[in-house]
Amino acid sequence: MIVYALRRLGAIALIMLVICAITFAIFYLLPDDPALDACGKSCTSARLADVRHAMGLDQPVLTQFLSYLSGIFAGRTLGTSGLDCAAPCFGYSWQYASPVWDLLLDRLGVSASLAAGAAVLWLVVGVLLGLMAALRKGSLLDRGIVLSALATTSAPVYLIAALLIYFVILQGELLPFPDYQPVLDNPAAWVASLILPWITLAALYAAMYIRLTRASMIETMAEPYIRTARAKGLPERTVVVKHGLRSTMTPILTIFGIDLGGLLAGAMITETMFGLPGLGKLTFDAIGKSDQPVVLGVTLLAALFITLANLVVDLLYGVIDPRVRYA
């Protein structure tokens, strides 16, 4: 298993390198000139050349790329501007006048809080409701759950967010408008600012978990080994949880890993709707200002999350399902 994990980590490093190269190439070969933005309105061609030189943009693309890569591990000085960027250096945002890594770290807390809370919510709600529907298959409860799952998957995230803001914040005045506070500073305000975004995001994802849990639970409960477990006289609880739910968890875990890894981008609209200062909002703003170093940094970070999440899921397979062996 260790050899397997190490080999997968090697593959991840390679994938990250290729993604980095492609993203880098696209940004630096396209007509958008970051020096022109930094230079300002009254820019002469001589000054532009100076700015380009200071930012290191007059170097060949390959040189720029290699210095970007080495900067990640060793840190670097940017161009001839004398700005120091300590390792891990993912470039420097000229718009925010700050190293990209600091910006990412700054916003990561918001996105992680949003993702973690929403993921717990949708996993618990999704699996529980799916389980309830499967055990009472065909009943009114089952139909109600399936129908509401269908409705929430179809409802656009904008609508859910807008409805929550409209009825809970504006009409009901139950909550203030989200004003993010770090969890350690003020746990109550942290929850208050995130509860609606959590619900929005969870509503988006929970429906799929309901459908998935229900479908595979119905299939599993019809298996002969469940009948055997019942025939042995095991309590129904044990049969459902230890024998039924355990084998249902494998497909759910796969989807959960993939969803969680992709949540950085998935939460972008939710962050924008609620005005949460997370990584999604940072990306959105950076794109508007053509702040390429930030976009490059977020792309790499998001890709890293996706690949690592996939690896963790594959490793957890062995824990949940002992039949899985790593070659």
Next chain:
Amino acid sequence: MAGLVVVLILVLLAALAPVITAWTGWAPETFDKTAIDPNMGGLPKGAWGGIGTEHLLGVEPVTGRDVLSRILYGGQISLLIAMLATAITVVTGLVLGLLAGFLGGWADTVISRIMDLLMSFPSLIFMIAILSVVRDVNRIVLLVAVLSVFGWTVVARIVRGQVLTIKHREYVEAARVGGGMTGYILLKEILPGLTAPILVYATQAVPAYVGAEAALSFLGVGVRPPTPSWGQMINNARGWFMTDPVYLAVPCAFLGLTVLACTLLGDGLRDAFDPKAVRA
């Protein structure tokens, strides 16, 4: 069944947009200053976002453009992009998946590695990045291209997996022993076995692409004004929903209805194709 009917109605409505707008008399770009109240900051006159006999789904704040007309023309764009992207991803995924699964060897290695790479890409962020830097290209073509580049891997994975299981079945072996050419075996023996999963995938891909187009337009990198699209209407409405919630609700409802109908259609198709499935 209900899903199929609703999907057909939506497609028909979008296709007949010019006819319907000719009948209502409001083109998507026609301003109607009489339908809005300048003293209220440009809010539509009347309750419910200006819904009435003149404007069946109300009007846009400030400009007074007819919402129904913009929904219909926006639907044309949204559905066109979604269907084109689905068609391209299905064909590309089918061809590459068949090649990878059937040929094996280095073809499989190359195609599978490309799929791994594309699947690790944070596609939404990357799409936004590309769409924001590429300026002078037709937005619809660009959107279809970007969605397709990241979409085909799903089809290719399904096809590759299916081909790997089908290609050693007795009937395929029999065709090969009988002297069938590779092309013949692919087309006549393997392809028919792939129809069901691909058709089901396609019905799920269309709403996913409608949603993706809406998301990209909402984030301001999709279809550019004045061309209407649902995502763009939602983005415009975002600033108004506290005073004119109907303006937000209408495009959201159409988006939701499309997704719902396509999901029902996909579920129905899957049940119809899967002999094991019990109708719920």
